[in-house]
Amino acid sequence: MNPLSIKVACSNCNLRELCMPMGLKADELDKIEEIVAIRRKVKRGARLYSNGEKFTSLFAIRTGFFKTCITTEDGRNQVTGFQMAGEIIGLDGIVKEHHTCDAVALEDAEVCVMPFERIEELSREVAALQRHVHKIMSREIVREHGVMLLLGSMRAEERLAAFLLNLVQRLHARGFSQSELLLRMTREEIGSYLGLKLETVSRTFSKFVEEGIVEVKQRHVRIIDTEALKLIVNHNQQPC
Amino acid sequence: MNPLSIKVACSNCNLRELCMPMGLKADELDKIEEIVAIRRKVKRGARLYSNGEKFTSLFAIRTGFFKTCITTEDGRNQVTGFQMAGEIIGLDGIVKEHHTCDAVALEDAEVCVMPFERIEELSREVAALQRHVHKIMSREIVREHGVMLLLGSMRAEERLAAFLLNLVQRLHARGFSQSELLLRMTREEIGSYLGLKLETVSRTFSKFVEEGIVEVKQRHVRIIDTEALKLIVNHNQQPC
DNA sequence: CGATAGCTTGATAGAGGTCAACGGTTGTGG
DNA sequence: CCACAACCGTTGACCTCTATCAAGCTATCG
Numbered sequence: 001m002n003p004l005s006i007k008v009a010c011s012n013c014n015l016r017e018l019c020m021p022m023g024l025k026a027d028e029l030d031k032i033e034e035i036v037a038i039r040r041k042v043k044r045g046a047r048l049y050s051n052g053e054k055f056t057s058l059f060a061i062r063t064g065f066f067k068t069c070i071t072t073e074d075g076r077n078q079v080t081g082f083q084m085a086g087e088i089i090g091l092d093g094i095v096k097e098h099h100t101c102d103a104v105a106l107e108d109a110e111v112c113v114m115p116f117e118r119i120e121e122l123s124r125e126v127a128a129l130q131r132h133v134h135k136i137m138s139r140e141i142v143r144e145h146g147v148m149l150l151l152g153s154m155r156a157e158e159r160l161a162a163f164l165l166n167l168v169q170r171l172h173a174r175g176f177s178q179s180e181l182l183l184r185m186t187r188e189e190i191g192s193y194l195g196l197k198l199e200t201v202s203r204t205f206s207k208f209v210e211e212g213i214v215e216v217k218q219r220h221v222r223i224i225d226t227e228a229l230k231l232i233v234n235h236n237q238q239p240c
Numbered sequence: 241m242n243p244l245s246i247k248v249a250c251s252n253c254n255l256r257e258l259c260m261p262m263g264l265k266a267d268e269l270d271k272i273e274e275i276v277a278i279r280r281k282v283k284r285g286a287r288l289y290s291n292g293e294k295f296t297s298l299f300a301i302r303t304g305f306f307k308t309c310i311t312t313e314d315g316r317n318q319v320t321g322f323q324m325a326g327e328i329i330g331l332d333g334i335v336k337e338h339h340t341c342d343a344v345a346l347e348d349a350e351v352c353v354m355p356f357e358r359i360e361e362l363s364r365e366v367a368a369l370q371r372h373v374h375k376i377m378s379r380e381i382v383r384e385h386g387v388m389l390l391l392g393s394m395r396a397e398e399r400l401a402a403f404l405l406n407l408v409q410r411l412h413a414r415g416f417s418q419s420e421l422l423l424r425m426t427r428e429e430i431g432s433y434l435g436l437k438l439e440t441v442s443r444t445f446s447k448f449v450e451e452g453i454v455e456v457k458q459r460h461v462r463i464i465d466t467e468a469l470k471l472i473v474n475h476n477q478q479p480c
Numbered sequence: 481c482g483a484t485a486g487c488t489t490g491a492t493a494g495a496g497g498t499c500a501a502c503g504g505t506t507g508t509g510g
Numbered sequence: 511c512c513a514c515a516a517c518c519g520t521t522g523a524c525c526t527c528t529a530t531c532a533a534g535c536t537a538t539c540g
Binding site for chain 4: 481
């Protein structure tokens with residue numbers, strides 16, 4: 001607990017465009033840096049938080065990759081999202097002051113812990129931060145609308161194509177390749193997120209490979225034909 | 241535009257427990273009443289807002305029933321929710337300052353228009369309001385997690401049972417019957433929400449009728465055996 | 481190096497989609 | 511008040527897509 005090791009500097013963080021509001025004055029920036037209480041490391045497979053746990057903080061992912069999922073008493077399990085560096089996690093806990101899902105690290109990860117009371121306090125003083133918090137929550141709502149569209153109206157190929165495009169797009173925004181990606185999750189987790197069984201995910205990957213749209217070697221995926229993927233997603237073709 | 245006709249009094253509104261924070265001091269209450277700028281009537285079939293439209297306000301539903309839905313260029317359509325009196329609508333618009341879905345009245349409706357800038361201003365002064373806004377957004381996120389579970393892991397019967405139980409539960413919280421309801425939406429709209437075709441919705445209703453679980457006469461539904469519906473939702477039965 | 485978890489592929493079955501016909505309700509205009 | 515149209519809902523027959531069950535293969539990790 002060496003204070004030096006937990007001292008953070010959002011202003012120097014290369015993720016600041018992703019998790020902080022832009023256009024702040026210097027004094028506002030100073031205040032906001034105080035939000036991050038500490039950093040926390042989460043080992044692969046470990047939980048950042050669990051269903052039922054008391055909600056105290058939001059988390060900004062600094063490194064690593066998470067899934068969030070809900071599990072019901074009767075054994076159903078649904079992955080509700082995959083989160084990567086720069087994204088904010090934990091919003092589900094606000095309403096009941098307890099978390100309603102699990103957040104599991106899919107690779108060794110580090111998060112910035114942001115006590116929600118402090119966020120609220122500062123939001124009352126810094127309008128730009130307030131607006132930022134509102135936008136983050138609204139963005140999550142809109143993202144989930146997109147997932148509902150996917151789950152409610154797309155076929156397996158369309159779902160997987162949309163999933164891959166979404167992943168590379170987000171990775172690209174973080175400086176990674178537009179065409180190559182390393183899946184951090186299993187076929188089963190992809191399937192849960194997409195409302196498919198793991199066999200269907202696997203078969204659909206194989207189909208894409210046969211068609212020369214992607215190359216797949218276990219969790220390494222190279223997208224050869226992005227346009228084809230986009231066509232598949234929009235392949236709601238009406239005859240003429 | 242007679243000021244008398246648009247003057248509102250949240251403190252007298254019988255929906256105040258649903259859309260306002262509790263435990264306010266008198267002066268805070270006075271401030272919050274100023275949020276509601278005007279009321280707006282929306283005819284059945286008309287839109288409260290449309291995809292692409294500039295976002296300015298959130299809306300509290302006073303009377304009536306809405307659906308929200310997204311439509312893509314390629315003709316896909318997904319109902320993302322049904323909203324009733326006391327619920328807040330429009331949160332999708334915050335992130336891009338434009339709405340990303342349509343809100344359509346399924347019966348003649350009236351809403352309280354709450355300019356978002358005013359909400360933000362007052363949230364900075366009244367912590368209870370700030371917390372309330374955060375909870376409303378978080379609640380919507382959690383609700384959508386539930387829909388993802390439904391769409392991703394339930395079969396047709398389970399989806400429809402969960403849908404009916406959710407509707408009556410919300411109606412009951414508003415003083416309506418626990419067992420009788422009038423569907424404001426078509427089979428097609430139910431199907432869109434549940435990720436099913438209208439024929440499947442119809443067939444599933446018929447199945448429930450055969451089994452004596454509900455009575456259905458067009459849009460009038462009477463739930464005869466609530467427990468049976470709950471069992472269906474949790475009917476993830478493992479053999480022993 | 482063996483064990484375990486994860487992935488692929490095949491065969492088969494079942495749920496829900498699609499297409500089609502018909503019946504019932506609601507609303508409008510003559 | 512009736513007739514007609516448009517919309518909505520139901521039901522049947524058939525087909526497609528995805529789930530299920532099963533076997534074998536391949537990384538990964540202790």
